[in-house]
Amino acid sequence: MASQNHLDSLLQKCNSLIHMKQLQAHLITTGKFQFHPSRTKLLELCAISPAGDLSFAGQVFRRIQAPSTNDWNAVLRGLAQSPHPTQAMSWYRTMSRSPQKVDALTCSFALKGCARALAFSEASQIHSQLLRLGFEADVLLLTTLLDVYAKTGDLDAAQKVFDNMHKRDIASWNAMICGLAQGSRPSEAIALFNRMKEEGWRPNEVTVLGALAACSQLGALKQGQIIHDYVVDEKLDTNVIVCNAVIDMYGKCGFVDKAYLVFSNMSCRKSLITWNTMIMAFAMNGDGDKALELLDQMVIDGVHPDAVSYLAALCACNHAGLVEEGVRLFDIMKGSGVKLNVKHYGSVVDLLGRAGRLKEAYDIINSIPMVPDAVLWQTLLGASKTYGNVAMAEMASSKLVEMGSNSCGDFVLLSNVYAAQQRWHDVGRVREAMKDKDVRKVPGFSYTEIDGRIHKFVNGDQSHPNSEEIYAKLDEIKFRIKTYGYTAETNLVLHDIGEEDKENVLNYHSEKLAVAYGLISTRDGTPIQVIKNLRICVDCHAVMKIISNIYNREIIVRDRARFHRFTEGVCSCRDYW
Numbered sequence: 222m223a224s225q226n227h228l229d230s231l232l233q234k235c236n237s238l239i240h241m242k243q244l245q246a247h248l249i250t251t252g253k254f255q256f257h258p259s260r261t262k263l264l265e266l267c268a269i270s271p272a273g274d275l276s277f278a279g280q281v282f283r284r285i286q287a288p289s290t291n292d293w294n295a296v297l298r299g300l301a302q303s304p305h306p307t308q309a310m311s312w313y314r315t316m317s318r319s320p321q322k323v324d325a326l327t328c329s330f331a332l333k334g335c336a337r338a339l340a341f342s343e344a345s346q347i348h349s350q351l352l353r354l355g356f357e358a359d360v361l362l363l364t365t366l367l368d369v370y371a372k373t374g375d376l377d378a379a380q381k382v383f384d385n386m387h388k389r390d391i392a393s394w395n396a397m398i399c400g401l402a403q404g405s406r407p408s409e410a411i412a413l414f415n416r417m418k419e420e421g422w423r424p425n426e427v428t429v430l431g432a433l434a435a436c437s438q439l440g441a442l443k444q445g446q447i448i449h450d451y452v453v454d455e456k457l458d459t460n461v462i463v464c465n466a467v468i469d470m471y472g473k474c475g476f477v478d479k480a481y482l483v484f485s486n487m488s489c490r491k492s493l494i495t496w497n498t499m500i501m502a503f504a505m506n507g508d509g510d511k512a513l514e515l516l517d518q519m520v521i522d523g524v525h526p527d528a529v530s531y532l533a534a535l536c537a538c539n540h541a542g543l544v545e546e547g548v549r550l551f552d553i554m555k556g557s558g559v560k561l562n563v564k565h566y567g568s569v570v571d572l573l574g575r576a577g578r579l580k581e582a583y584d585i586i587n588s589i590p591m592v593p594d595a596v597l598w599q600t601l602l603g604a605s606k607t608y609g610n611v612a613m614a615e616m617a618s619s620k621l622v623e624m625g626s627n628s629c630g631d632f633v634l635l636s637n638v639y640a641a642q643q644r645w646h647d648v649g650r651v652r653e654a655m656k657d658k659d660v661r662k663v664p665g666f667s668y669t670e671i672d673g674r675i676h677k678f679v680n681g682d683q684s685h686p687n688s689e690e691i692y693a694k695l696d697e698i699k700f701r702i703k704t705y706g707y708t709a710e711t712n713l714v715l716h717d718i719g720e721e722d723k724e725n726v727l728n729y730h731s732e733k734l735a736v737a738y739g740l741i742s743t744r745d746g747t748p749i750q751v752i753k754n755l756r757i758c759v760d761c762h763a764v765m766k767i768i769s770n771i772y773n774r775e776i777i778v779r780d781r782a783r784f785h786r787f788t789e790g791v792c793s794c795r796d797y798w
Contacts (some may be wrong), residue, residue, distance in 0.1 A: 242277070249284075261291045268299025275299050290321045294330060301334035309334030310343045323350070325359045332365045341373035360386065364393045371400025391425060399431035407435035408675045411444050424451065426460050433466040437473040440752035440779055441670050445470045449483075461489045465498050472502025475750060475777040475784045496524055500533040506784045507793050509541025513550075528559050535568040539575065540783045542797040547572045563589070567597050574604025575797070579613050595626040602631065606638045614638040629655070629662045667731035668752040671742045678734040687738065694737040699728055702767045732761050732778060740772060748775040756780050762798075766790050 248260060260281075267278035275296075282288060282296050293316045300309040313331040317323055328351045335344040348366055356362055363386050370379035383389075383397045394417050401410035414432040417424060424432070429448055436445035449467050457463050464487050471480035480502045484495065496519045503512035516526060516534045526534075531554045538547030551569050554561065566589045573582040582604060586597050598620045605614035618635045621628075632655045639647040655662075666679045678685065685691060732753050739749035757765075757780045769776050770790035778785045786793035 260285065261289065261295055264292055264295035265298070268296050269302070275303055288319075288321065290324055290327065293319070293321055294324070294326050297327060297330045297334075301330045301337065306334040306337040307340065310338070310340060313347070317350070323354065325351075325356045325362050328354075328356060329359075329362050329365050332362070332369050336365070336369040336372050339373050341370075341375060344369040344373065345378075357385075358387060360388050360390050360393065364390070364396050367393070368396040368400065371396060371404065374404065376400060376404045376406055391422065391428070394422060395425070395427040395431065398428060399434075402431045402435040402438070407438040408441075410435035411439070411441060414448070423455070426457055426463050429457060429463060430466050433463075433470045437466075437470045439668055439670070439675055440474045440750055441673075441675060442471075442474040442476065442750060443670060443673050445474055458487070459489050461487070461492050461495060464489060465492070465495050468495065468498050468502060472498070472505060473779070475506065475779055475786065477502050477506040477508060491524075493524055493527060493530070497527075497529045497533055500530060500537065504533050504537035504540055504783075505779075506786075507540050507795075509537040509543045509546070512537030512541075513543075513546065526557075526559070528562060528565070531557075531559060532564055532568060535565060535572070539568055539572045540794070540798070542575070542795070544572055544576045544578075563591055563594050563597065567594075567600055570597055571600045571604070574601055575607070577604075577608050579604055579608065579610055583613070593620075595621055595624055595628065595631075598624070599626075599628065599631060599634070602634045606634045606641075609638070609641055611638055611642065627658055633662060663755065665731045665753065665755045667735040667754075669735040669739055669750060671739065676735070676738060678731045678738070680731050681729045682731065682734055685734075685738070687741070690741050691734055691737045694741050695728055695733060698733075698737065698740075698764075698768060701771055702764060705767050705771065707763065707767055730758065730761050732757060733764065736765065736768060736776060739776075740768075740774070746773065748777060750777045751779070753778060753780045756782060757785060757798075762792065762796075766792055 248263070264278055264281055267281055268275055278296050278299055282292060285292055293312075297309055297312050297316065300306065300312050303309075309331055313323075313327065313334075316327065328347055331347055332344060334340070335347065344366065351357065351359075351362060351366070363382055367379040367382040370376070370382060379397060379400050383393065386393060394413070398410050398413050398417070401407065401413060410431060414424065414428065414435075417428070429452055432448050433445065435441070436448065445467075449470070452458050452463055452467060458467070464483060467483050468480045471477070471483065480499065484491075484499045487495070496515065500512045500515050503509070503515065512534055516530060519526060519530070531550065534550055535547055538544070538550060547569065551565070554565065566585060570582045570585050573579075573585065579601070582601055586593050586601065589597075598617045602614055602617040602621070605611075605617060614635055618631060621631045632651050636648050636651045639645075639651065664679050666677060669676050669678075676685065682688070683692075732751050735751045736749055739747075739751075743749065757778055762785065765776050765778060765785070765787045767790065768774065769787035773789075776787040778787070783798060784793065785798065
């Protein structure tokens with residue numbers, strides 16, 4: 222017993238690699254290295270502790286004549302959390318061929334390595350093995366497995382593991398909710414969050430982070446408010462990360478005042494991320510002046526802006542049309558010691574391009590100290606389309622071709638430039654190039670939340686159960702807006718077809734379908750909120766302004782870049798987007 226106590230004392234004092242080497246030497250000289258359980262503890266220290274060294278752990282392991290399962294696991298655990306998690310899979314395969322039996326911990330550590338390396342194939346193999354070994358009742362192991370599937374993008378496999386679990390713990394629910402939220406199924410994440418509460422579970426900080434992220438993606442304000450109320454009731458708002466997520470949710474749902482109320486009333490200390498999230502919320506909602514005020518305030522409060530802070534503020538200038546302020550901020554940033562990246566240059570290029578200063582934008586691209594990425598040239602191409610500069614558009618397009626970019630947006634923007642000039646031959650040439658390269662246009666779609674349910678529409682959609690009423694409402698809208706002087710922006714339609722057909726194409730854009738459904742599904746005066754995957758087009762923007770006036774409705778549209786809040790015939794962007 223005395224000997225064991227002595228070894229335990231030595232283990233507790235091992236806080237450096239030198240101490241670990243001394244302990245190994247002690248175990249060898251006393252003849253206890255091959256038999257003593259302290260050897261495994263030593264291996265764990267070498268492989269896992271901050272003071273350890275994985276290569277030395279490997280040396281220690283190779284001196285063991287008959288390594289136990291725990292010895293193998295100690296090194297495997299270290300490899301799984303190392304900068305090179307793929308080595309954990311190699312170690313696992315070697316162990317599987319050794320005389321020692323793989324246990325549940327072995328599988329768990331190997332799966333954690335798979336999660337970090339995004340190794341789907343290896344995870345599937347381990348899944349098969351753990352079923353053969355009879356470990357399917359291990360909740361921790363199955364939770365790790367579904368987390369791997371979710372992180373590697375196979376949400377169906379993750380869902381299957383979750384559904385087949387005989388017993389679940391809070392971590393199982395969290396892994397599934399966060400996986401759905403981070404994947405392509407945020408509405409399912411919200412549904413699972415609600416089901417979790419119905420089954421008597423109490424969501425924790427991790428759960429609400431996943432659910433709030435899903436609400437942010439969908440712009441699901443009502444669900445987000447329910448989760449926020451839960452956060453306050455359970456006092457989870459003492460966690461700064463949770464508060465940041467609530468601010469982000471309100472900002473991305475278009476309610477920046479609610480976001481700022483949470484920001485102002487935080488009981489916990491604001492982090493740099495808190496400030497950045499609030500500045501970006503102002504930016505997305507077009508409140509450029511408030512974003513710049515907040516940037517100044519964070520400096521007064523002793524928080525040093527980082528690259529993200531400046532990027533958020535530049536975006537705010539961009540969306541609010543504060544061109545000179547943005548250029549001045551960019552100059553300040555260059556002298557601040559903060560390292561500029563391609564996104565900062567891209568924001569300034571967009572700022573100048575939106576203002577029609579295409580030559581200056583072009584000069585910025587040619588002056589940056591790193592290789593310009595495709596986004597910079599796409600930004601210039603978009604600005605060229607806005608201002609009808611065919612020569613600049615063709616130049617930007619040729620740069621994108623040189624870079625091997627095959628984004629459908631590149632082709633569509635160039636087609637737009639030609640279509641606006643009615644150069645249908647060139648439009649056809651671009652279309653043929655898209656066909657040859659098998660480039661498909663990303664379909665436009667929009668979401669709207671009605672009574673807590675998310676409804677999705679695509680352009681020309683007729684699959685909704687209320688399609689007949691929606692299209693009848695669109696016909697009514699079409700008739701009424703013409704009395705207000707509306708003329709369809711038919712030059713936006715990239716087809717050489719008749720004007721009436723072009724009007725019909727524009728009339729059935731996904732955001733118009735969503736708004737029409739909102740009008741027939743909610744009481745008079747109720748705001749209508751729409752989330753769109755692409756930028757709102759000029760025609761839809763004009764129509765939304767008129768609808769907000771005719772029907773006395775506030776319409777909030779979040780497109781790919783920012784918010785548009787339409788009230789009484791005016792948009793919050795002041796027609797600058």
